[in-house]
Amino acid sequence: METVRCEGLGKTYGRAVAVGDLNLSVEAGQVYGFLGPNGSGKTTTMRMLLGLIRPTSGRAWLNGRALPDPAGLAHVGAMIEEPAFHPWMTGRRSLEVLALYGPPFRRADAVAEALGKVGLTSAADRKVKTYSQGMRQRLGLALALMRAPSVVLLDEPMNGMDPAAIREFRATVRCVADSGTTVFLSSHQLTEVEQICDRVAVMTSGRVIAEGRPDDLTTAVVRVVLAPADRAAARTLLSSSFPVRAEDSDALVVGSGDGHAVNELLGRGGVWAHQIRVERSGLERAFLALTGPTGEEVEDDAASPR
């Protein structure tokens, strides 16, 4: 079942197109990453899904209900951009007061449980003005999770978190997703997105330009390490089937993700490698290639001396 669906969703401010003709579909229980450079329309899209911004075109559905659907927000958790709370309230009181805006909890300890999930139990009775940015992020995450929602929208949830907190966040998201909750998150922490997300969409200038599993968006190569004396023979064998380039004095990089095929080709030719390794280029490279200047410009920038 689709928990998030957009058809031709768009938002314009005068002549400026913030989101244009967005088509998106997120299945239940998925962790879906929403990537894009600053100003690409990710936050605007999330705000439209939550009813904070009125779309100028298209339609959207959350949990199968057409938007706008104020009542449907009872089953949706959200954290949009930098979470903000009244500084004079404690963390616990902030969640209790915000909970009054929605329907009553089924469980009396829902707030305490949410604070425990994000590791804020010990700081729950301190005023929010004493919190660090990372603690405010975690409080925002607790707010998003406290109703045990069926879908959670998280916008830049890892901002300000230290590595330990990010690891905890990753575990929390995984745990939430495993319980059947759909997680729709945007982030610039691409290594984390690669680890957490089942699918990702890359957005730029208000449109989705690529969508799929993280593996589908990244490229793989096979690195072959062998004796320098064998390198010429290996290159001849492999170049008949794959693009090959030499690297260092003892390595070849093969333009293929199939390590088995490379190993078989070398074996039949009587060349034995010290090491054959499949390497993925990483989501960051794919993201920059999709959203930045052309790939050549990116490589030229990387190669030019600083």
Next chain:
Amino acid sequence: MRHLRAELATLNRPLTWAVMTAAALFCVLLAIGGADNARRAVDDTGGGRSPSCAVMRLPAGPACAQALAIQKRRIEEEHAAGTRAAARTAAQLDPIAAGAEAAGLMASLPGALAVSLLAGGHIGGEWSGRTLKNVLTQNGRRLRVVAAKLVSLWIAGVGLVCACWTCLAVAGPVIRAADHLPDPHQPTHHAVTWAGTQFGRSLVVLAAFAAIGLLAGVVTRGTIGTMAASAAIVLAMLIAATLPALGRWTPATWVQGWMGFAGGQESIGSLPDNFWSRFIDTGGTAPGHAMGLAGVTGLLVTCAVAAFVVFRRLDVTG
């Protein structure tokens, strides 16, 4: 009700307590000054002796006797007026009747400015503090959110009246005794009626002030903007009331009519019971209670509806 509880919990903040304290302090200081004014009015006219014929540059005789009689009568009238004013001030400082004083002050300029401050923090602050998105993602029913904001702000305004009344009820008898003001011989039921009537009337005026603050908040979307816009609207109402011919048909005169404030200089006494109608031109008859109520209610409804219409269509980008 849950929304209202949430909004009232949000109003439990330093700004609210500071504004309440300031309002109560203002009322008490005004009472101290007013009682002192009243005492001086009695003292300045009480011990005066009639001047002599030589001072009046009249020869002794019938003409001087007549002039002395006129002077004596004038001094007696001034003393009586001073004593009546002092008694009225003493009546205003009665613990029960102090409710009328508190209601009058809060249903006029001081209260309007206090509600503007509260609106700035409570409504405009949701945008400045970027907390509105938290509220709307918990419940997207914007009518309920805006209604809860209006009602909670109104309750805060009523709280101002109660705080001022409480402080005046405690301080009033002390001030009265310290300035040796004459006993007003005011029946209790009169004080109850007076205070109850003015308190009840102030509820509608405070609701109108809250609606003005709500509209200002929704339009300006910021703490400072809300405070400034609310205050500016109230001042504009008072200025509009001074315009010839138009004065009777402005919100300020409707407030005056509903609350029953005396117009122009008549509203200025030892202890003013409002800071509103002194600015209003008294040419022509002031609107009565009925028209005043209709006008104030119309102002309240217009501002509340306008605020909801704007808020419903607003994109929340903060």
